[in-house]
Amino acid sequence: xxxxxLVLGDQLTPDxxxxxxxxxxxxxxxxxxxxxxxxxxxxxxxxxxxxLSAMRHFAQELERDGWSVAYTRLDDPENAGTITGELLxxxxxxxxxxxxxxxxxxxxxxxxxxxxxxxxQMHEDDRFVCSHREFEAWAEGRKQLRMEYFYRQMRRxxxxxxxxxxxxxxxxxxxxxxxxPAQDDMLRAAPMQFTPDAITGDVLDLVEAxxxxxxxxxxxxxxxxxxxxxxxxxxHFARHLLAGFGDYQDAMLRGDRFLHHSVLSPYLNIxxxxxxxxxxxxxxxxxxxxxxINAAEGYIRQVIGWREYMRGIYFREGPDYxxxxxLNHQRxxxxxxxxxxxxxxxxxxxxxxxxxxxxxxHIQRLMVTGNFALLAGVNPTELHEWYLAVxxxxxxxxxxxxxxxxxxxxxxxxxGSKPYVSSGNYIDKMSDYCGACAxxxxxxxxxxxxxxxxxxWHFLLRHRERFEKNPRMAQMYRTWxxxxxxxxETVISEADDFLDRLNRGEPV
Ligand code: FAD
Ligand code: SF4
Numbered sequence: 345x346x347x348x349x350l351v352l353g354d355q356l357t358p359d360x361x362x363x364x365x366x367x368x369x370x371x372x373x374x375x376x377x378x379x380x381x382x383x384x385x386x387x388x389x390x391x392x393x394x395x396l397s398a399m400r401h402f403a404q405e406l407e408r409d410g411w412s413v414a415y416t417r418l419d420d421p422e423n424a425g426t427i428t429g430e431l432l433x434x435x436x437x438x439x440x441x442x443x444x445x446x447x448x449x450x451x452x453x454x455x456x457x458x459x460x461x462x463x464x465q466m467h468e469d470d471r472f473v474c475s476h477r478e479f480e481a482w483a484e485g486r487k488q489l490r491m492e493y494f495y496r497q498m499r500r501x502x503x504x505x506x507x508x509x510x511x512x513x514x515x516x517x518x519x520x521x522x523x524x525p526a527q528d529d530m531l532r533a534a535p536m537q538f539t540p541d542a543i544t545g546d547v548l549d550l551v552e553a554x555x556x557x558x559x560x561x562x563x564x565x566x567x568x569x570x571x572x573x574x575x576x577x578x579x580h581f582a583r584h585l586l587a588g589f590g591d592y593q594d595a596m597l598r599g600d601r602f603l604h605h606s607v608l609s610p611y612l613n614i615x616x617x618x619x620x621x622x623x624x625x626x627x628x629x630x631x632x633x634x635x636x637i638n639a640a641e642g643y644i645r646q647v648i649g650w651r652e653y654m655r656g657i658y659f660r661e662g663p664d665y666x667x668x669x670x671l672n673h674q675r676x677x678x679x680x681x682x683x684x685x686x687x688x689x690x691x692x693x694x695x696x697x698x699x700x701x702x703x704x705x706h707i708q709r710l711m712v713t714g715n716f717a718l719l720a721g722v723n724p725t726e727l728h729e730w731y732l733a734v735x736x737x738x739x740x741x742x743x744x745x746x747x748x749x750x751x752x753x754x755x756x757x758x759x760g761s762k763p764y765v766s767s768g769n770y771i772d773k774m775s776d777y778c779g780a781c782a783x784x785x786x787x788x789x790x791x792x793x794x795x796x797x798x799x800x801w802h803f804l805l806r807h808r809e810r811f812e813k814n815p816r817m818a819q820m821y822r823t824w825x826x827x828x829x830x831x832x833e834t835v836i837s838e839a840d841d842f843l844d845r846l847n848r849g850e851p852v
Pocket of ligand 1: 604605606607608609610612613643646647650651652654704705706707709710714731732735737738739742743744746747750751
């Protein structure tokens with residue numbers, strides 16, 4: 345009897361669990377471009393194009409490899425519009441009675457497959473270093489789920505950057521060597537870019553017609569869309585950019601959108617690359633003496649540490665996680681996140697490059713757009729939907745814990761032991777934004793004072809009860825209490841005025 349083998353747009357890996365469990369001789373692979381997936385949040389056109397083009401290329405590879413593939417294009421008149429609708433249609437067409445699937449990376453799709461009226465054989469997605477069971481075992485009985493300890497376990501498990509039982513260089517973490525500001529450098533390489541082929545060209549026309557009104561620019565489109573291209577992008581990163589990754593991973597420059605970042609997450613998250621192949625390549629560069637230890641360790645920590653940890657949290661916490669709101673923040677997402685006018689150079693730049701590339705690096709997401717939303721008390725679910733929509737690498741299992749947990753503290757402190765908030769000083773130290781800003785980062789109050797400076801105190805006061813006993817924040821409350829009363833009043837009333845302007849939708 346024929347079975348259907350579901351391959352989703354982020355499962356484009358030749359040995360993904362469902363394909364391993366299937367029989368090429370009798371089963372039919374189902375792949376479907378469906379409107380629902382493109383619209384449940386208004387995804388960036390580049391992200392939609394990346395996924396559709398990579399799906400079409402992958403389907404061709406499967407067919408070359410001898411699989412029969414039932415592929416539904418977005419503009420197919422028979423298209424049922426949803427993944428489950430397509431599975432039912434194909435089941436009837438092929439007389440199939442069962443579905444073989446790899447567990448989706450999103451609760452919404454897990455529930456949709458669970459609700460199918462035909463039996464679904466669900467296989468764990470084992471393209472990760474840590475299984476759900478292993479994460480549960482690690483988390484069990486711990487008061488706090490700190491990434492650093494999880495990361496050490498992953499280092500021991502994989503043997504990456506290990507000398508026997510000990511970390512190479514005698515330390516698990518070389519972060520103190522990192523976090524340097526960067527200078528403009530005309531010679532710095534950019535991520536590898538690819539010219540669209542005919543398949544991608546068709547996809548771009550389709551996406552333009554169907555999703556052209558979504559936030560973000562479709563062209564220039566230069567992402568890798570095959571495994572072979574993604575491997576070349578990895579090779580290019582390892583050779584030309586990795587060496588500076590550690591030093592400059594927190595830096596931001598107006599003239600350089602990527603600095604030493606790899607821009608590999610879009611490929612990794614749809615299955616064109618695997619976490620271990622990336623990390624093994626990075627370790628090889630270090631063992632060959634071509635990159636410093638802080639670059640290699642720092643990079644590997646992001647992939648087998650943060651990325652795996654975030655996935656563990658998402659599935660451990662359950663389907664309601666993206667809607668948590670521990671700080672009860674209710675402000676609507678300001679229009680500037682969709683490109684509305686602002687004089688705040690840091691936000692303007694981060695949003696502008698997000699629109700242009702479907703990409704911003706970690707510190708732009710965390711300390712610019714995330715920090716501002718947290719200080720301004722933006723509703724975390726609205727913010728989560730924004731991040732999910734606008735980044736080419738955004739899939740809920742990794743985006744939600746980063747946004748709701750790490751960036752907004754909306755999970756009440758599961759991911760972070762304290763909120764990631766800062767005044768304008770941090771942005772000034774790590775970037776060249778402030779020099780070009782309509783506001784002055786040096787001004788704490790008065791006309792033209794940096795809004796981050798005002799809102800920082802406003803945030804701390806709003807949540808005094810929750811945070812003043814946190815040992816890592818107590819000092820800030822002491823500083824506030826020592827401030828002259830007049831100054832405190834001015835800070836709060838100017839912050840209130842600023843927030844009122846945001847509420848009224850005025851440009852800020
Ligand atoms: P690099 O800086 O080159 O880092 C290397 C790799 O490490 C990345 O490719 C990524 O796979 C991994 N990585 C680094 N940091 C993290 C992290 N915190 N969590 C998970 N993986 C990490 N990452 C996503 O993949 N998808 C998302 O939707 C996403 N949303 C985010 C939302 C917010 C609010 C924040 C603060 C972070 C988010 N991140 C997300 C994490 C991180 O910003 C991106 O992984 C990174 O910017 C991707 O660019 P890169 O490939 O150039 O990364
Ligand atoms: Fe951002 Fe403030 Fe610097 Fe302007 S002055 S770029 S608002 S941190």
